[in-house]
Amino acid sequence: MELVIGTRRWSTWSLRPWLALKRTGAAFEETVIALRQDEGRTEAAILRHSPSGLAPALKDGELTIWDSLAICEYLAEKFPQAKLWPADPALRALARSAAAEMHSGFQSLRGECPMALEAEPKAVALSEATQKNIRRIVSLWSSLLTRSGGPFLAGEWSIADAFYTPVATRLRTYGVHLSDYGDDGTCGAYAARLLATPEFLEWKAAARAEA
Template identity: 40%
Template structure:
């Protein structure tokens, strides 16, 4: 089988890179990592040389190039069905796709107000209207899935769906956005995962600094 190569951006800032990286790493999938850092204000021309969309993250498998987080996760889940990246039950997979698609397409107020930043000191900031609705909906998704599965992850064991929400865990944590016990318990489980800790360690070691209004 051709090797998998995952192109990512800065680990401190790139929420989109974090998702497939954590899924593959947490699933025990062997892949080569290539980091192409943000280079503001003019962008990094190396990204366009690799990615048809002009953005990273991107997974390359032989001649095939796949972009968008959940497309990468689904593809790798088909290659490695025993890795647990998606539920084996068809109805559960449909639910996993639904919440993952909602994560990709929604919560723009939260994204814009609270950029991912692993190194940011924890603390509250002024929030625009609409953030509370995003927070409430995400907590409802988590609560429903955890109650259904029994936890500790959203579908019981770690899966690609947890990886899809990993940047939200960072946002909730560093901007001190939540206080409910069940939400905090799930966040602690995520932050204790070896893949999370490996990403965080690398992010804290990076030297690039990107202003928050450019992330």
């Protein structure tokens, strides 16, 4: 298998399926496409691998899957032993809902606080729309962690946690204190756990090497 990803410092969409693929333990090749190039060079480079012109894309033999959530679902089916979704049907449905909400929502947080793994943490003023996004994230995380008992959203690590790992990086980079948004400490501890997984630490080290 080959996973085509964008620049590690910035590509949240690439990070998510990369984390899931690492969790399977399967061997794979990485192809890194430099993002933010001029004159459409980034899109042209990605189009050689992905029909959407966007990263990530997973190649498995003659099959190419694009879109981060589609890749994760494919991996969950191909490697059931990796348990990328929880076995419990209710928790699985809730974890899928959480991942889908991240996949399609939180637009203000995405735009105002892009992932920047090279940046030093610094508190910034946030718009009301982004603060609303953060309050929703605290509510979502609190609900799932309470129901599952943790340590991750659906109990054991799952695709839902892959989808919120980039959020945890944003919270750190932009100096967001979740206690300001209704967290009793549970969500802050969860964010710290996401950033301490061996898989994320490996990605982070590679991102620094790219810089």
